[in-house]
Amino acid sequence: MxxxxxxxxxxxxxxxxxxxxxxxxxxxxxxxxxxxxxxxxxxxxxxxxxxxxxxxxxxxxxxxxxxxxxxxxxEGDFGKSTRFKIEVADVIGERLPNTILLGFTSILITYLLAFMMGSYAGRKPYTIGDNLIGGINYLGLSIPSFIAGVFAIYFFSFKLGWFPSNGSVDIGVTEGTFDWWLSRLHHVLLPAFVLGFLNIASYTQFLRNDIIENSRKDYVRTARAKGTPESKIYNVHILRNSIIPLITYLGFDIVAIISGAIITETIFTYPGLGQLFLQSVGVRDYPVLLTLTMMFSFLTLFGNLIADILYGVVDPRIRLD
Incomplete structure (x- = not known):
C-alpha cells in the first residue's frame, strides 16, 4: 500500500x-x-x-x-497579488477556511442524506416512499447546480427567509464566539446543500439499487434459511457490502467540491477560493490565478489517489501493488 x-x-x-x-x-x-x-x-x-x-x-x-x-x-514564493497588493499566500489563506468549511459541510450533508434515503428505498423498494425518493433523485440529477442555486436563494432566502442569500457570517458578531460560529453555520448550510445536491441524488440511487441487488444474492438467502434476523441481514450482510463502493467516492468528492464550489460560491457570493478564482480571471491577477490552478490540480490528483486507496482498504479483494 x-x-x-x-x-x-x-x-x-x-x-x-x-x-x-x-x-x-x-x-x-x-x-x-x-x-x-x-x-x-x-x-x-x-x-x-x-x-x-x-x-x-x-x-x-x-x-x-x-x-x-x-x-x-x-521555493514557496507564490508572488504578490496585483489586485490586493499583498502576498498570494495571505490572500488564499484568508479564503481557504471558508472553502474548507463549505466542502466539509457539503460532504457531510451528502453522505448523511444519501445513506438515509438510499437505505430506506433499498429496504422498501417499489413503495410510495421509494417512488417519492426516486422522483426527488431524478429531479436532482436533471437540474444544474447554478439553476438549483438560484431557485434555492429565491425560495429559502427571499420567500421563506430561512437562510441568508450571501456572505459567510453576519456583520457585527464577534469572531470566535458561539454566535459567530452559529452564524457561519447558518450561512454555509444552503450553499453546501446546493453543492452536494447532484451527489445526493446519484449516491441515493446507487445505494438503493445496490441494496436491492445484494438482497437477492445467495449469501442472503443462506442467512435467511438459517433463521438470521432480518435486521441483522440488512445491517451486517447487505448494507455492509452495498456501502463499500459508496465510501470509495469520497476521494472523487474532493474533485467535485473543487469544481462545484467555483459556481456555487459565485452564486451565493460566498467568500471562498472558488469566487476568488473567478475574480482573478476577470482582473488578470496572474499570481493568484496560477497558484489556485496549481492547488486545484494537485487536489484533483490527490483526490483520485485517496479514492484508489480507499477502494483497496474497504474491499480486501482489491490489491494495490
Missing part, C-alpha cells in the same frame, strides 16, 4: 509540471494583463504602467517568465 501510494505521488510530479506549462501559457495568451485596466490618464500615468510592466517582467520572453515563476513557486 505504501509503495503504491509513493509511486502515485511520484507520478504526480510530471502531471503537475505539464499542467503548469499549459496553465501558464493559457494565462499569458489571454488579452491584456493585470495592469491593462489601469491605463487611464484619470487614474494612473501610462508611463508608470509601462515601468511597472518592465519591473514585473511582463515584457520578458514567455519561457523566461515561466522558469522564473516555477522557480519561485517551488
Amino acid at each position: 505504501l509503495k503504491y501510494a509513493f509511486r502515485r505521488i511520484l507520478g504526480m510530479i510530471p502531471m503537475l509540471l505539464l499542467t503548469s506549462i499549459i496553465v501558464f501559457s493559457l494565462a499569458k495568451l489571454m488579452p491584456g494583463d493585470s495592469l491593462s485596466g489601469e491605463i487611464d490618464p484619470r487614474n494612473t500615468n501610462p508611463q508608470y504602467i509601462a515601468e511597472m510592466r518592465e519591473k514585473l517582467g511582463y515584457n520578458d520572453p514567455m519561457p523566461q517568465q515561466y522558469f522564473r515563476w516555477v522557480s519561485n513557486f517551488i
Whole structure:
C-alpha cells in the first residue's frame, strides 16, 4: 500500500509540471494583463504602467517568465497579488477556511442524506416512499447546480427567509464566539446543500439499487434459511457490502467540491477560493490565478489517489501493488 501510494505521488510530479506549462501559457495568451485596466490618464500615468510592466517582467520572453515563476513557486514564493497588493499566500489563506468549511459541510450533508434515503428505498423498494425518493433523485440529477442555486436563494432566502442569500457570517458578531460560529453555520448550510445536491441524488440511487441487488444474492438467502434476523441481514450482510463502493467516492468528492464550489460560491457570493478564482480571471491577477490552478490540480490528483486507496482498504479483494 505504501509503495503504491509513493509511486502515485511520484507520478504526480510530471502531471503537475505539464499542467503548469499549459496553465501558464493559457494565462499569458489571454488579452491584456493585470495592469491593462489601469491605463487611464484619470487614474494612473501610462508611463508608470509601462515601468511597472518592465519591473514585473511582463515584457520578458514567455519561457523566461515561466522558469522564473516555477522557480519561485517551488521555493514557496507564490508572488504578490496585483489586485490586493499583498502576498498570494495571505490572500488564499484568508479564503481557504471558508472553502474548507463549505466542502466539509457539503460532504457531510451528502453522505448523511444519501445513506438515509438510499437505505430506506433499498429496504422498501417499489413503495410510495421509494417512488417519492426516486422522483426527488431524478429531479436532482436533471437540474444544474447554478439553476438549483438560484431557485434555492429565491425560495429559502427571499420567500421563506430561512437562510441568508450571501456572505459567510453576519456583520457585527464577534469572531470566535458561539454566535459567530452559529452564524457561519447558518450561512454555509444552503450553499453546501446546493453543492452536494447532484451527489445526493446519484449516491441515493446507487445505494438503493445496490441494496436491492445484494438482497437477492445467495449469501442472503443462506442467512435467511438459517433463521438470521432480518435486521441483522440488512445491517451486517447487505448494507455492509452495498456501502463499500459508496465510501470509495469520497476521494472523487474532493474533485467535485473543487469544481462545484467555483459556481456555487459565485452564486451565493460566498467568500471562498472558488469566487476568488473567478475574480482573478476577470482582473488578470496572474499570481493568484496560477497558484489556485496549481492547488486545484494537485487536489484533483490527490483526490483520485485517496479514492484508489480507499477502494483497496474497504474491499480486501482489491490489491494495490
